[in-house]
Amino acid sequence: MRLVDGNLYFKKISKNNEQYNYLNENINCDILIIGAGVSGAITAYYMAEEGYNVVVVDKNIVGYGSTSANIGIIDVQLGMELSKLTKIIGEKKTKKCINLMIDSIDELKKIVSKLGNKNSINFKRTNSVYYTDKYMNKNAIVKEYNTKINAGIGAKFLNESNIIDLKYGIELEDASATMNIYEFTKEIISYISKKENVRVYEHTEAYEIKSKEDYVDVITNNKFKIKANKVIITEGAEVIKYFPEIPIELYKTYNIVTEPIDSLKNYYTNFTARNTDVPFNYMRFTEDDRIIFGGQMTRITAKENNDVIAKQLSNSRYRKLFKTLQETFFGLKDINVKCCFSGVFAETKDSLPIIDEIIGMPNVYCNLSYGINGILFSVVGAKMLKEINKEYYARDMHMFGLKR
Ligand SMILES: Cc1cc2nc3c(=O)[nH]c(=O)nc-3n(C[C@H](O)[C@H](O)[C@H](O)COP(=O)(O)OP(=O)(O)OC[C@H]3O[C@@H](n4cnc5c(N)ncnc54)[C@H](O)[C@@H]3O)c2cc1C
Numbered sequence: 001m002r003l004v005d006g007n008l009y010f011k012k013i014s015k016n017n018e019q020y021n022y023l024n025e026n027i028n029c030d031i032l033i034i035g036a037g038v039s040g041a042i043t044a045y046y047m048a049e050e051g052y053n054v055v056v057v058d059k060n061i062v063g064y065g066s067t068s069a070n071i072g073i074i075d076v077q078l079g080m081e082l083s084k085l086t087k088i089i090g091e092k093k094t095k096k097c098i099n100l101m102i103d104s105i106d107e108l109k110k111i112v113s114k115l116g117n118k119n120s121i122n123f124k125r126t127n128s129v130y131y132t133d134k135y136m137n138k139n140a141i142v143k144e145y146n147t148k149i150n151a152g153i154g155a156k157f158l159n160e161s162n163i164i165d166l167k168y169g170i171e172l173e174d175a176s177a178t179m180n181i182y183e184f185t186k187e188i189i190s191y192i193s194k195k196e197n198v199r200v201y202e203h204t205e206a207y208e209i210k211s212k213e214d215y216v217d218v219i220t221n222n223k224f225k226i227k228a229n230k231v232i233i234t235e236g237a238e239v240i241k242y243f244p245e246i247p248i249e250l251y252k253t254y255n256i257v258t259e260p261i262d263s264l265k266n267y268y269t270n271f272t273a274r275n276t277d278v279p280f281n282y283m284r285f286t287e288d289d290r291i292i293f294g295g296q297m298t299r300i301t302a303k304e305n306n307d308v309i310a311k312q313l314s315n316s317r318y319r320k321l322f323k324t325l326q327e328t329f330f331g332l333k334d335i336n337v338k339c340c341f342s343g344v345f346a347e348t349k350d351s352l353p354i355i356d357e358i359i360g361m362p363n364v365y366c367n368l369s370y371g372i373n374g375i376l377f378s379v380v381g382a383k384m385l386k387e388i389n390k391e392y393y394a395r396d397m398h399m400f401g402l403k404r
Pocket residue numbers: 003034035036037038039040057058059060061062063064065066067068069070071072073074075204205206207234235236237238239242253254255342343344345368369370371372373374375376
């Protein structure tokens with residue numbers, strides 16, 4: 001499965017070219033992390049800080065999966081309306097999820113403070129906007145606003161914006177952030193790989209996982225064995241290839257990065273936003289006055305396996321996306337496109353992550369965080385999984401179980 005396609009902006013501007021050897025011997029460790037995308041990097045960070053003997057393997061190169069297309073919106077507002085999630089999991093658990101995500105923004109800031117290349121990572125706290133450009137959607141926005149207020153989330157009702165075509169919206173103060181996730185992932189791996197208790201291997205595929213009562217043997221593509229007390233799978237969307245029974249569906253989403261727009265300086269841009277459309281559009285701004293605009297999300301079909309058809313589909317989706325971008329930022333002239341790229345991500349039915357021990361595989365866990373809140377939930381999962389080597393389950397892990 002091709003996870004990303006097109007002209008990947010964040011990979012293009014990256015300054016970190018560090019490389020890691022492949023595994024060429026049998027080894028032992030406390031915790032083996034399979035997959036070095038942003039979820040694997042964050043999980044490995046927390047495990048390394050706990051002092052465990054950690055091994056990270058990636059079958060490819062650090063950050064080259066969906067992470068290389070991640071556009072770095074760190075938003076507390078869920079992919080699903082709060083009112084809908086409340087109906088599925090109840091008010092108490094919904095509130096818990098929001099609080100876990102709010103704490104995770106602060107956690108990300110703390111992690112960034114320890115890393116090199118902070119200027120390239122560019123962590124910036126912003127407001128979060130959820131909006132509609134249609135008068136007829138007023139009721140949906142009012143309903144969501146009331147659910148947020150009832151859940152104790154301080155929200156401001158909007159009925160105008162000087163930059164986007166907004167009829168009604170909700171703004172949450174400091175409930176979002178932006179950063180360069182590809183660089184962040186590379187920098188975390190680079191930071192932990194210098195610690196004595198961490199080893200990182202690229203071009204090392206976990207080929208077979210043999211789960212035992214007290215430990216796990218993982219066989220790599222080169223037939224070496226990693227014996228680990230616990231294994232954490234952070235394979236992203238590709239997990240479906242290795243564990244087809246995982247309850248997720250695959251989607252593709254499309255993104256445009258514009259050239260710097262001088263006139264953006266005259267507008268209020270300290271926010272990230274997404275609209276109520278199905279499928280929705282999302283947007284953020286960069287430090288050098290670009291707009292990053294995404295959407296046109298579609299379920300992956302067999303057609304995507306045909307390169308020619310996939311390219312035609314992509315081109316028509318980029319065109320539609322650009323038209324929506326122009327309509328959204330109707331007051332801005334001379335918007336030129338710098339890069340277009342797409343990426344595959346997975347989604348669960350309730351938009352929440354899967355953080356659990358794999359059924360029938362003792363000592364094998366997963367931290368699978370998908371969709372629009374993927375990064376924040378990766379932090380939530382990593383913090384919960386920190387306890388597993390002490391044979392202790394974090395209190396709230398049941399909310400994200402495989403069979404919830
Ligand atoms: C275009 C796009 C934009 C997104 N933007 C955002 C955003 O702004 N904010 C947000 O919160 N979320 C976003 N997401 C969702 C999600 O957070 C990202 O997809 C995230 O980068 C996924 O990270 P990951 O580490 O789970 O997966 P990946 O980055 O795909 O990493 C998995 C890694 O596992 C490796 N691997 C797989 N199988 C094996 C194996 N058997 N052995 C060894 N290695 C293996 C792969 O090589 C890969 O490097 C976006 C997703 C897409 C597609």
